[in-house]
Amino acid sequence: xxxxxxxxxxxxxxxxxxxxxxxxxxxxxxxxxxxxxxxxxxxxxxxxxxxxxxxxxxxxxxxxxxxxxxxxxxxxxxxxxxxxxxxxxxxxxxxxxxxxxxxxxxxxxxxxxxxxxxxxxxxxxxxxxxxxxxxxxxxxxxxxxxxxxxxxxxxxxxxxxxxxxxxxxxxxxxxxxxxxxxxxxxxxxxxxxxxxxxxxxxxxxxxxxxxxxxxxxxxxxxxxxxxxxxxxxxxxxxxxxxxxxxxxxxxxxxxxxx
Amino acid sequence: xxxxxxxxxxxxxxxxxxxxxxxxxxxxxxxxxxxxxxxxxxxxxxxxxxxxxxxxxxxxxxxxxxxxxxxxxxxxxxxxxxxxxxxxxxxxxxxxxxxxxxxxxxxxxxxxxxxxxxxxxxxxxxxxxxxxxxxxxxxxxxxxxxxxxxxxxxxxxxxxxxxxxxxxxxxxxxxxxxxxxxxxxxxxxxxxxxxxxxxxxxxxxxxxxxxxxxxxxxxxxxxxxxxxxxxxxxxxxxxxxxxxxxxxxxx
Numbered sequence: 136x137x138x139x140x141x142x143x144x145x146x147x148x149x150x151x152x153x154x155x156x157x158x159x160x161x162x163x164x165x166x167x168x169x170x171x172x173x174x175x176x177x178x179x180x181x182x183x184x185x186x187x188x189x190x191x192x193x194x195x196x197x198x199x200x201x202x203x204x205x206x207x208x209x210x211x212x213x214x215x216x217x218x219x220x221x222x223x224x225x226x227x228x229x230x231x232x233x234x235x236x237x238x239x240x241x242x243x244x245x246x247x248x249x250x251x252x253x254x255x256x257x258x259x260x261x262x263x264x265x266x267x268x269x270x271x272x273x274x275x276x277x278x279x280x281x282x283x284x285x286x287x288x289x290x291x292x293x294x295x296x297x298x299x300x301x302x303x304x305x306x307x308x309x310x311x312x313x314x315x316x317x318x319x320x321x322x323x324x325x326x327x328x329x330x331x332x333x334x335x336x337x338x339x340x341x342x343x344x345x346x347x348x349x350x351x352x353x354x355x356x357x358x359x360x361x362x363x364x365x366x367x368x369x370x371x372x373x374x375x376x377x378x379x380x381x382x383x384x385x386x387x388x389x390x391x392x393x
Numbered sequence: 394x395x396x397x398x399x400x401x402x403x404x405x406x407x408x409x410x411x412x413x414x415x416x417x418x419x420x421x422x423x424x425x426x427x428x429x430x431x432x433x434x435x436x437x438x439x440x441x442x443x444x445x446x447x448x449x450x451x452x453x454x455x456x457x458x459x460x461x462x463x464x465x466x467x468x469x470x471x472x473x474x475x476x477x478x479x480x481x482x483x484x485x486x487x488x489x490x491x492x493x494x495x496x497x498x499x500x501x502x503x504x505x506x507x508x509x510x511x512x513x514x515x516x517x518x519x520x521x522x523x524x525x526x527x528x529x530x531x532x533x534x535x536x537x538x539x540x541x542x543x544x545x546x547x548x549x550x551x552x553x554x555x556x557x558x559x560x561x562x563x564x565x566x567x568x569x570x571x572x573x574x575x576x577x578x579x580x581x582x583x584x585x586x587x588x589x590x591x592x593x594x595x596x597x598x599x600x601x602x603x604x605x606x607x608x609x610x611x612x613x614x615x616x617x618x619x620x621x622x623x624x625x626x627x628x629x630x631x632x633x634x635x636x637x638x639x640x641x642x643x644x
Contacts, residue, residue: 210551
């Protein structure tokens with residue numbers, strides 16, 4: 136059985152303009168060591184999907200199981216690593232304190248020595264060592280995203296969910312971080328779902344790519360991407376990468392309403 | 394020759410003060426304005442120095458009243474603000490009356506409070522607290538309600554309890570609001586105490602002002618006003634200092 140199982144997930148929001156369909160009968164599974172990227176246009180329900188899996192939103196219909204349990208149970212066990220679209224750092228805490236934040240919340244608090252060890256490891260991994268005692272206001276956008284990712288990884292989660300991990304960054308920083316995230320995903324090798332609207336990011340990170348249609352999001356394509364991970368910048372020039380991104384584009388634009 | 398550095402933070406206000414004093418003093422002298430209309434600053438300072446012993450006693454009274462009023466008012470305001478932010482129902486039910494309480498003319502309420510709590514310390518503390526619970530209450534409520542969805546979700550994703558979210562998330566997030574409420578309170582507390590002293594007291598800056606104006610001792614009245622202002626500013630300064638320290642701790 137896959138580690139993450141999503142069956143016929145549908146969700147809608149009630150607004151003053153009536154019902155807004157966000158997701159319609161989306162089903163998939165994510166195996167261990169698998170990195171699933173969910174690609175889709177803005178507003179196709181990608182974030183809604185991730186929130187449902189993360190136990191932040193109760194879907195209107197459908198079933199989600201992570202390691203056989205409902206998301207809410209895992210959330211309370213602090214077994215989910217979640218990266219938000221904005222870095223969402225606590226600006227009254229230093230970089231190190233932001234990273235170890237999950238330890239202080241909810242149940243099962245880990246001891247200080249172990250927390251320190253993990254913080255140090257993550258600071259090294261994310262190239263944040265010199266910024267340990269900085270406050271979020273003193274960091275660049277890319278650095279903030281690094282801290283947010285380190286925080287999501289802090290408790291070595293059973294599953295990692297990332298919502299547009301490079302949102303709002305300039306192109307150079309995006310490219311740099313894209314490569315770093317690929318190796319971080321490899322290093323932590325837990326089943327991961329990364330949501331993005333960028334074709335390049337989706338193909339670059341994913342070992343499987345799932346494409347959602349315009350709202351309401353339904354699955355319109357899904358394929359496996361076997362190139363070994365982590366991938367580097369050279370890989371972006373390879374024919375395989377080029378043809379996969381071209382494929383994604385053709386799928387995406389065919390279904391775009393005219 | 395070395396000029397004082399204009400960028401020093403205390404220098405511009407100091408310059409304004411000295412300029413205003415020179416202008417005031419020279420206007421009074423040149424136009425020969427009688428003392429009961431507008432005393433020169435030098436006359437005010439002289440009176441303050443001569444009357445310093447009574448003035449100090451009055452200052453001590455008002456200081457104690459407004460300090461306790463500030464503490465009580467802030468405490469109540471903070472507590473009420475938390476309740477309003479925690480319960481939507483409470484906010485709906487009480488907010489209109491809390492806003493209304495701010496519109497109550499404190500000069501009219503003070504006699505009632507004095508009637509209830511007597512001429513002593515307690516009535517002054519109550520009026521002072523009444524005046525300064527509102528800013529902190531509203532600012533606490535607003536600041537705590539400010540927490541965005543992402544902050545909520547960040548806490549939720551790690552199974553945060555409501556208490557943890559309040560203490561570790563919403564409170565530190567609301568710090569700028571809390572401090573601006575407390576800063577307002579610092580000056581309101583002094584005003585509240587003085588207003589209550591006007592109604593009925595036998596000591597305090599308000600009592601001194603009233604006494605001076607009955608005796609047509611205008612320089613002394615001005616002196617009391619000056620002392621009250623300095624005390625209000627000192628209160629404000631202490632809160633501002635606490636905020637500055639808090640911010641510097643955050644880098």
